[in-house]
Amino acid sequence: MKQLFFTWMLFTLTWVSCNKDNAEPDPFGKELLVASWKMTAQQVISGKDESVLESYEVEGCDALQEFIFNDDNTFTFTAYRKSKGECERREDRDEVGTYRYDEETRKITFTYTDREYTDDFEILTLTSSEMRFLVYSGDYDKDGIDDSQVVVFNR
DSSP states (O other), X not given: OHHHHHHXXXXXXXXXXXHHHTOOOXXXXXXXXXXXXXXXXXXXXXXXXXXXXXXXXXXGGGGGOEEEEOTTSEEEEEOEEEETTEEEEOGGGXXXXXXXXXXXXXXXXXXETTOSOEEEEEEEEEOSSEEEEEEEEEOTTSSSSOEEEEXXXXX
């Protein structure tokens, strides 16, 4: 009987520890934010029914731009432009600084190293593959209801 109990306990502990290792990170948790992200689209979302009013795919050199969020609350944004038919890095347009992320409110605040101001955004979606920032709210389609301008990032 002791051997059966020991086998059952060993199985239970193994199953629990394996499930913890494979558990998904907390929704909107910082561990999902810390990564390299590429901007893939900009969208306008209806405040009335959440339909997509407009969507623009990020193409060309803009698709090379990258947001890197580090675990130590620093970030880097790398910029590119087209020059003589080639995409080239625009180090003069790169942004670096620190960020503060509140998982409860899903608000991220950027403090730029070379600027005197900060930017605040609400993160609408944060998964292991996609992040969406709310950039602007206003009545885009003139129906009396505020719509949302959203920037989409993917890993």
